[in-house]
Amino acid sequence: MNYRHAYHAGNFADVLKHASLVAVLLHLRKKETPFAVIDCHGGRGLYDLGSEQAKKTGEADAGIGRLLQRDALPGVLQDYAEIVRGFGPSAYPGSPLIAARLLRDKDRLVAVEKHPEEYAALASVLSNNRRVRLIQGDYVTELTKLLPPPQRRGLVLIDPPYEKDGEFAEATKSLIAAHQRFANGIFLFWYPAKERPAVEASAGELLTAGIKALVRIEIDVGRLPPIEGREGRLSATGLLVVNPPFGFADSMREIMPFLEQHLAQGPGASGRVHVLAER
Numbered sequence: 001m002n003y004r005h006a007y008h009a010g011n012f013a014d015v016l017k018h019a020s021l022v023a024v025l026l027h028l029r030k031k032e033t034p035f036a037v038i039d040c041h042g043g044r045g046l047y048d049l050g051s052e053q054a055k056k057t058g059e060a061d062a063g064i065g066r067l068l069q070r071d072a073l074p075g076v077l078q079d080y081a082e083i084v085r086g087f088g089p090s091a092y093p094g095s096p097l098i099a100a101r102l103l104r105d106k107d108r109l110v111a112v113e114k115h116p117e118e119y120a121a122l123a124s125v126l127s128n129n130r131r132v133r134l135i136q137g138d139y140v141t142e143l144t145k146l147l148p149p150p151q152r153r154g155l156v157l158i159d160p161p162y163e164k165d166g167e168f169a170e171a172t173k174s175l176i177a178a179h180q181r182f183a184n185g186i187f188l189f190w191y192p193a194k195e196r197p198a199v200e201a202s203a204g205e206l207l208t209a210g211i212k213a214l215v216r217i218e219i220d221v222g223r224l225p226p227i228e229g230r231e232g233r234l235s236a237t238g239l240l241v242v243n244p245p246f247g248f249a250d251s252m253r254e255i256m257p258f259l260e261q262h263l264a265q266g267p268g269a270s271g272r273v274h275v276l277a278e279r
Helices: 012-028 052-057 064-068 076-085 095-102 116-126 139-146 167-181 196-208 248-262
Strands: 036-039 046-048 091-093 108-113 132-136 154-158 186-192 214-220 236-242 270-277
Touching: 012 064, 012 076, 012 095, 012 154, 012 186, 012 214, 012 236, 012 248, 036 095, 064 076, 076 091, 076 095, 076 248, 091 095, 095 108, 095 116, 108 116, 108 139, 116 132, 139 154, 139 167, 154 167, 167 186, 167 196, 186 196, 196 214, 196 236, 196 270, 214 248, 248 270
Parallel strands: 036 108, 036 154, 108 132, 154 186
Antiparallel strands: 046 091, 186 236, 214 236, 214 270
16 A cells, blocks of 8 residues: 555645535535435544654645634635544544534445555544444445435545556546436545646546536645655645535635635645536
């Protein structure tokens, strides 16, 4: 296993992804009917921001750390920050724990994690939650088995580590196959915006596959200063959101100027919310 999220937990990419996750879950809670959350890459579940790995990169300090320094935040960032604060001063919750905090008694979470060590850590923090089901396996084979969920509404989060060649294309195909089984579901598809052609190709494939509502949100924290041994650091990230709930794009536009200003790490920081298709 090459990728260890402990080095990156709470960074600017997590801020965008998890704020978006909270926005969707708060929307789902507005209706009385139950919903399901399927997290395709559960990770460890909970990360120690005081660990050697986190301190080595300092990415959390430049991400969630900047938000937690402020008492008042715009829009959904306030809800997101309060959830994070609830885990303690040096802990950062991954997406399964954020989702679990927002589940009602009637809602359910399924979290999939492939790597044994990460799965064991995830099980240690969530196995006693009766609203949660954990699966050790590869989301590529597991996801379609889980769809459509019995609740018939909900959210699917797809955020691979992108540690191998062709993973972006594989994730796009998995999303299309999942949408075919759960056409009214909300899908959050996270990506590192390293290769613009791959992002554009993925968005085009989703539209060609018949997806009728699609929003792309991105943030670039600017040109990062060079650090020896870390020339390839991620500076831009985004999500393709399939079937975004009503008002989601406006919620993201509300927080984007704040994120641009306060997460900037170098010249040229920018953010955008682009509606690619809407019903």
